[in-house]
Amino acid sequence: MSDPRENSASTAADGTSFDQLLQAIDVNKQRYLTDLVEWLRIPSVSSDSGRVADVRRACDWVHEKFAAAGLKVQTVETDGHPLVIAETPAVPGAPVVLVYGHYDVQPAEPLDQWISGAFEPTIRDGDLFARGATDDKGQVLTHIQSVCQWLSTGVPLPLQIKFLVEGEEEVGSGNLERMLPELADRLACHCVVISDSSQYADGQPAITYGLRGIATYELTVRGPSQDLHSGSFGGAVKNPAIALCQLLSSIVDSQGRIQIPGFYDRVEPLTTEQRQQWQQLPQTDEAFASGIGVNELFGEQGYTTDERRWARPTFDINGLTSGHQGEGVKTIIPAVAHAKISFRLVPNQDPAELTQQLQQHLTDHAPPGVSWTLESDHGAPGMLTGIDTPFAKAAEQAIEQAFGTKPVFIREGGSIPIVTRFQSVLDCDCLLLGWGLSDDNPHSPNEKFRVQDYYRGIQASARLWNEIAKQSN
């Protein structure tokens, strides 16, 4: 027996029911998986200038997928990697939903840490391993599959669904952000749906109602015009690698508290209600720590782990490069030292303001004898969305039906820079529905997506369109 609510869904002219749609989704699992594997094979690393053709192939793949299912689709060129925009027919009086996702992926390095090739999708123990499996090809494809299945099964969609699948999410969505105003009419919607986050824990789905912002930089310190012998010159000149370490150390104290003047000025304290709600979530620090292979968690005093990663700003070094990195000893004073760094911000913090504060902080702390440059890469503010909107309620229903468990409302420490722009430019609501797990390793070696979560995501997506239509009645 199916849930009686399902029977309230539309029925096709030929009598095809929502039940039959759900059965079709069950029957087509293998094909959905084949599709995903095919897409994951394309190494669409947007930050790698040597991968431009591969990024284009990944774009073409999704364009074709929409075209084959009968959606109206267009590949929109940008100054970088293109956008794919698709839509189902308009449904007068019904809501319009925009599904946003991305077909680009993070670099796969370090390659030697992958058990199977980053672009050779492989299933082990029910997990599909590949770069992009969860971030974001696997997740966005759940919505594409569900809509294509609605269309091919012939059950009339009770609302209009638009898709925007871009190729620069992993490099900051700069082109999309710039073009958003001119695309606003085409993308007009009541709610943006994004699946690029995770469930709270294994077996505990979640709706994410907040994201952190981000600001990324490359800090370069230069000393002598070339590497010097550390014997003949050690003591005579400032070592740029030491200067870099000192500058980076000046940014954060030993307790993880950021030392840039003004950094916390706009950070709002957590409400008691919010803290109490999160403290009821099941996960423990011990399980969290052992899941990522550390003996001890670390962070700002006075906050729980979830509070620190969801609702407190942080500073991280993402990469260090200087001097001799090969085998053995090479006793030099390096000419130059580089660091890639990033901050995660909370709502109200402004990345542009941070850039100014950071420039000032570095100016104040830079030692003599070296020069430095700070290159700002991309920034986006954090965001918060409502948890009692009709869209959130619809998602709660759809997820509970597909996963068999009521979702919890959480925040996420990661950033989806374009989300706040959607909110302001399209004046729409936002639903972040993560089908992944927190140990899916996005941005890391052995990224994965549980095959079962891929299927459940497609089921939840198919039900979501139904539930949104019901909530809007």
Add this chain to the structure above:
Amino acid sequence: MSDPRENSASTAADGTSFDQLLQAIDVNKQRYLTDLVEWLRIPSVSSDSGRVADVRRACDWVHEKFAAAGLKVQTVETDGHPLVIAETPAVPGAPVVLVYGHYDVQPAEPLDQWISGAFEPTIRDGDLFARGATDDKGQVLTHIQSVCQWLSTGVPLPLQIKFLVEGEEEVGSGNLERMLPELADRLACHCVVISDSSQYADGQPAITYGLRGIATYELTVRGPSQDLHSGSFGGAVKNPAIALCQLLSSIVDSQGRIQIPGFYDRVEPLTTEQRQQWQQLPQTDEAFASGIGVNELFGEQGYTTDERRWARPTFDINGLTSGHQGEGVKTIIPAVAHAKISFRLVPNQDPAELTQQLQQHLTDHAPPGVSWTLESDHGAPGMLTGIDTPFAKAAEQAIEQAFGTKPVFIREGGSIPIVTRFQSVLDCDCLLLGWGLSDDNPHSPNEKFRVQDYYRGIQASARLWNEIAKQSN
């Protein structure tokens, strides 16, 4: 007219005089250069396990050179790269001199900064560019050429000369150091002559009477079992790259003063006499700074540049490696961060004691949430030798005759780890005669040796054997 002192040299049975030897050295310049170019073409990078065969070829090259000139020569195997030991016939009652040098070279990286290939010797503006040109193939070859020329010209050498040319100087001379006691009889000598340093300045030759010691380490900080997404995990765990920067920053303060407890305990203050002598040397800080491309020199307060680089201990970061190093942004918390670090020590400081002090310092400063390891690579104490020995006086004469300028007595910030072992095991004096220039870029891209200095080194070396014999009469 030749210097009358030259006429006091030995004359061959057939009447060949020292004058004729000097003329022969003049005539054979091109051949000496061809030899050096040939040797420099062999990429004998001792630290690179992929270059073992090349290192052996460089060893064979020098072996053949000795054999062809009629020296008694043997290649002595070690647990690593072999030694070449050669000698001229014993001269009863006369001094025995041991020339020490090395045929191995530093890695050539970063390759893209070489104007011509590191192993494609190229002359530009009178300088011969190649890895090993000055450190040490070009310099040790001056002595080999001079002795071979003495032998082939037929002027009887007034003393016995032994050669020890090794293949692991750039990786710490560990095998030679271990084997030195068993080789002591064969290498027995009154003085070791080493040309692996530089003149004080262009046109101002020098005799180096002190070297700094060295201790090199690799410090590794480990956090999570793999790279993590800095959004989902930033704030929850200690970032190993931040921990590394904090640890490295704890080693030295912003003034260049090392913060390891006990580090300066054995450092003796400079004497007023020594400081006054060095302050009379011609070079200025401005010229020194502009020669290496920095706007400003840097180091411990209260010491001149020469004092800091010759007679004060220092700490340097030689390399940093962590996380994402490629193009673009990758917002991760790296699993691991590495630093290659080195200290230069002054006489009386003990590298083994430093290792213990450093371990303790890191234990005291290591943050929670990460683990660290310190791997000790190689260490050697500093050394000081007399400036008024007969050998030093002989060298002063020989250099003045060959270079046309009286040499100054200086110290050198670099380290030749085996020197102190020679002093103690062979109970001998030591002469450090640098033919290079301070901007010859040893250990750096575009290493070079001025062709004229190579020739003058051969001339000074040929005269040195004569002068030592005279001083010992």
